[in-house]
Amino acid sequence: MTLPGRTAYRDELTRIAADNPRILCLEADLGGRGHPFATAYPDRFFNVGIAEGTMIDMAAGLAEGGYQPFVSTFAPFAALRAAESLKLALGYLGAGVTVVAPYAGVSGGWFGTTHHCLEDFAVLRAIPGVTVAAPYGEEEMRAVIRRAARTGEPHYIRTGRNAAPVSLPWEGTDPPVVNWDDAGAEAGRTCLVSVGEVGTDLCLAVRRARPALPHAHLCFVDQPHLERAAAELAERFDRFVVVEEHRPAGGVGSALALLLPGREVRSVDAGDRWPVHGGSHEQVLDELGLNEAALWKALAPYEAPPGTPPAAEGGKA
């Protein structure tokens, strides 16, 4: 049993705050009742109300005053409504503020278009100086929160709604630049590159069906981390399929394509359409064409989907 990302965030921050009196927790009316930080440290918890821009600029002032504010609101309101504040406070000023953004991608499902955010990587990756993370599972989320608290550097951390995947194992304190999941993989195959909860789920599903495919999981997707990741990826493989719950523009796939000239990079993403219908997270993803079938389609030039009969000689794979 693992915790969803936003629950893991609240729990980990509450733990860290026991030993770090400079930690503050700010919410913009979407933290829910019974927030563990509010219960444990009511004098360091601030629900500022529905005021995302103010919350982030205010957090910059708190950081300059010697505190370590962690602020949270849904991804569309953090990355888009408060984008200018992110640029000024986390980017230009370099304030030690951590933004935790649940409801990323279309994880809001039936909540609808305003509650979806398929643009946050593009916005945040364009702001130098901000570490951008998309943790997969409870342990990665906890590790990234600890990293943000330890370094005091600006962080943007996206997560989904209630999904609770199990993190991939790694050694060391922080999640690695590339977490290789390639036991049993064969050289010369196409490398899956996963980002975030949905991207990683899809890559893991495909790799279960085809263990010969290598898999590289990325937790950090800001430009400096991607540059290091690209170098590491290029040392091992020539073809990549990047899977992410984001639009193609400004996403990790487009970034890696630029960083890997001469290599083949394909993107499996949420496309350019607006999600307009209800349904579960998975149903909205299906409508946008981000699912396992799409990943197999992207792999089709190199890998036949499971259950596909061998192609007749001279036929198409």
Add this chain to the structure above:
Amino acid sequence: MTTSTQAGRPGLVLAPFPATTPPAIAAFSPLRERALAARRMVIDMAATPTGCHLGGSLSAMDILIAALDRTATDADSEVVLSKGHAAAGLYAAMYVTGILGEHPVPHYGAPTHHFTGHPGPSVEGVRFPTGSLGHGAPYALGWALSRRLAGTPGLGIAVLGDGELQEGLVWETCQVAAAQRVGNLIVVVDRNGGQNDGLVADISPEPRLAERFDAFGFEVRQVDGHDVDALRDLFEPDRSDRDRPLAIIADTVKGKGLRPVEGKAASHYVSIDARRAAAWKEIVR
């Protein structure tokens, strides 16, 4: 408290705006002398190749001099110029206050130098990048809250323009500040009646401004924004025991101190030559 000659007006009627006249016999005031020196520097910055936001720099000057004088000797207080287009005024005020070590005039707007037309934190003493309006207020709110949490008596002071009050972020911040009872936050409105495209009263009037802040839960003071000593007194008290933030509505004159441009909306951004700068520095007051 000084009552402004513009107090009680419904909106602002500024054209033509009467040039103000200094008292016949003005007592010596170090802060006024400081403000005069800074005004001359702003004129010099208007004579650089880039020109500068002259009108708003001069209107805010006495506010800045008074606020910076408080913070120059109080490390627990912080001034942020939220109306960042008045950067020339800020640089000059910081220099004459001793906060800024480098003279801004020779470098203002110049390549490879950081005295840009809107201030950023790479400049010594500048706290927050401003110029996209509205952000200085929440930053100051955060700073003020940090002092309250630390148990120290510092202030967070944000200097805003009246045109800037059209930004929703300002009122979002007022809501939060009042709700959190951050009594050591001071929001100063440099009410000069002008904005980029003309008069505030013509573009988006702001009636009953004092009542607005009062309704948000602020203490409100309405003052002559050019009475630098009175302003200084407002910044003096320890507000750590207050639970209502303070709004100072400072009535000012755009281009204050420079009769040829006083009260003129066109003084918003000015580029002049060296001869005119020399002449203006002779008459500025």
